[in-house]
Amino acid sequence: MKPDLRSAWKNNVLVGDGAMGTFLYQKGFPVGISYEELNLTSPEVIEDVHRSYIEAGAVLLESNTYSANYDKLSKFGLEAKVAEINRAGVRIARHAAGETGYVVGAVGSIRAGKRANLSSSELKRFYAQQFSALLEEQPDGIMLETFYDVEELHLALRSVRKLSGLPVICQLAVDETARTLDGLTLPEAFQVLEQDGADIIGFNCRTGPNGIKRALKSLQGSLTLPASVYPNAGIADYVDGQYRYGASPEYFGQMAPVFADMGCRIIGGCCGTTPQHIAEISSALRGYVPQPIPEPAVKRSTESITVHEPLGEDRDRNGGEPNLVDLVKERHTVIVELDPPRDLDITKFMKGAEALRRAGADALTLADNSLAVTRMSNMALGSLVQTRTGLRPLVHVACRDRNLIGTQSHLMGFDALGIDHVLAVTGDPARFGDLPGSSSIYDLTSFEIIRMIKQLNDGIAFSGKPLKQKAKFVIGAAFNPNVKHLDKAVERLEKKIASGADYIMTQPVYDPELIARIAKATAHLDIPIFIGIMPLASGRNAEYLHNEVPGIQLSDEVRRRMQGLEGETGRAEGVAIAKELLDAATAHFNGIYLMTPFMFYDMSVQLLEYIWTKQGRKLSPLFR
Known part of the structure; x- marks a missing residue:
């Protein structure tokens, strides 16, 4: 035997x-x-x-x-x-x-x-x-x-x-x-x-x-x-x-x-x-006779193991300027989104970034190939915005396009450039974008990427290897309140917060009553929420967003008001609706997230001016 x-x-x-x-x-x-x-x-x-x-x-x-x-x-x-x-x-x-x-x-x-x-x-x-x-x-x-x-x-x-x-x-x-x-x-x-x-x-x-x-x-x-x-x-x-x-x-x-x-x-x-x-x-190994396992040279401690030791010294890369999470606790704070271009000409984009800076935007947020449509790298543009305008870039990081290797490399690049505000998103499937033959990676979920970015803040690489210094990312998470069961969406949001999210940015909301419901449903959360407001550009734009874009739902009233409107008339009504929504949003939240449609950055400038006028805030001449 x-x-x-x-x-x-x-x-x-x-x-x-x-x-x-x-x-x-x-x-x-x-x-x-x-x-x-x-x-x-x-x-x-x-x-x-x-x-x-x-x-x-x-x-x-x-x-x-x-x-x-x-x-x-x-x-x-x-x-x-x-x-x-x-x-x-x-x-x-x-x-x-x-x-x-x-x-x-x-x-x-x-x-x-x-x-x-x-x-x-x-x-x-x-x-x-x-x-x-x-x-x-x-x-x-x-x-x-x-x-x-x-x-x-x-x-x-x-x-x-x-x-x-x-x-x-x-x-x-x-x-x-x-x-x-x-x-x-x-x-x-x-x-x-x-x-x-x-x-x-x-x-x-x-x-x-x-x-x-x-x-x-x-x-x-x-x-x-x-x-x-x-x-x-x-x-x-x-x-x-x-x-x-x-x-x-x-x-x-x-x-x-x-x-x-x-x-x-x-x-x-x-x-x-x-x-x-x-x-x-x-x-x-035929005929090999092993030696007995030796006693350990150093007796092991029975105390609990410390996994992560502090590595390097914290760096203050913003010259003492508060991050958005601290700033929004003090006053109304506005993030404005401006989509990277789909071609190689960045002239209009940079003009828009400068106009938004002068209008008092607190940060410019750049999507990561939103709707799976190929656009210029938000890393490159974020760096240009930071160096040329002084406006803080807030970049989206999608799980869709990069495996674990590429994701860590991407984040290390942001750290090297001093871009430390990020929004972790899943990313729309590649097959629905402009290159349907490309692959969706999804090595990470939005929950996991938040945890992994936090790990970089601890000075630990995705591989578990200690880094010589710690990152200082301020990590945002996306929230879609345009759902039938808001309580279930908030439960999912709580998991993102448990994963390490520092702030929340919502999908655009087009109903003042929903804004009030969001405020009540999230009152127990201890991190700031930036309510998404996207002015509509036309009636066709309104119907497209309502019927075809995931996570966006317009109220019947908004659709009625936008019906048939085009050009300047459509944009004017879109701004008027957005101002009404801003009145509701600023009554409940300090954080506002403006989304610029079709590079019409003048619409976002009008809304910024409206917010600051209502708040009685006078911009420094440096903004002008």
Whole structure:
């Protein structure tokens, strides 16, 4: 009879298997399907992959259940088959492993480094459902793999520990920063996981053997548990429509004893690895006798771990000028939106910005390709507005156009330029814009991007790496009050505030009664709200906004008044309606958000003058 898994790795280095997903991809199974569903539809294919790794020398197999949780399977309409798929995955691996091999139930991160907007209770429910199904088939252990942050891995580990005392292997996915996405150093992360009951802690995915070797080096002297490593076969290259990995099987064979010497008791492969890679690992470790895991050189503290330390000194980049959140507490404050141009001529835009500055706008806000229509970069224009006019730019940052890499890079650029007021928005889907063939990214939701920008303010990069100084972003969130159930919209708004929003900017409102209702429904909120007012340019403009633009709803009275009006007559009536709305808005809110239609900035100038006259505010000659 084979020893239990804990006994097996105590005095031996166990050879794990290699990739499942990328190996299936190489065998012709396309990206975009559920590989876990193959446990039911093509079990012979999955067993053949498992057996190829056993024949190569692996003694530890992972079940094909990495993404077999409710959240991931629901994207394929398979949420009702969570238990069936997981149970089948263990059975198939067990059959391939035979009498001498071990099987661990593989469970992957649900958030997958994207900070998905899932509550802790949802995550607990999804993990408990998957663990329960796996454990019914009596695997030799559980492997929690490819977790990017300790918070989620901590939750998953505690969930499985409530159900079973089986061995649990925990694997983080880290890069060269040697920190988790939530900012913990690796010794800190290992300490948390050890205290939670992990049996083995290690690394997989995200990097090749060299990157994982560096991560292990950062732990030398503090390892108190055996480690496991499943590196990728180097960095993937995209050639002729296919992903290719360059690290050779021979290289994996050379690295295997190195990992074993560093305290690893399980060594396998992740993305891009094949049975050939596992065969080289097995050959290199034949006859290897591991040394006992040494006692840690420095005894670990039992005190709670501090994740983020203050980094650098705060910078005052506004010369003592208050930010909008502080300013709006003192007096009525007006943000004016001016859309970046759709061509390369910025002459009219800059004239408009200067006119709005002279009229007393407190900030100029620039959308980020609103309605998915391609416009000039708001980063470039924001910088020009700031340097040429002295008017504060407030830039929108849409989730649609940039992945995590591009989003952080974009924000770092704003920080370098001294642009520190931003509005986080989801962004309209690309297929409805002027380039319908382009892709919508949506790596982040509006909730997540707010949290990530706040993380930059803490001096922590999206990767968890500490930065040399902290950003100073003042972060706005969008609010659409033009809905049937205002209370539900406010609940969603509360979540954005909980994520870290500093102020709120609403969609345009065209009903004084709704403005009063918004004031009452948000009276309990402790951050400022800027009520959106957009003057209408014509009757056609009014009907288009009401019927075709998401988040905008005009009252019947406003539509009646604008009906049939065009040109100067239409704009004059639009300004008159906007003034009435401003009377209602300024009675309840200090924050006003004017949206300029069609570059008719003279309409916004008239409204600014109306606001300041009503408030009795005289502008400094510097504005003129």
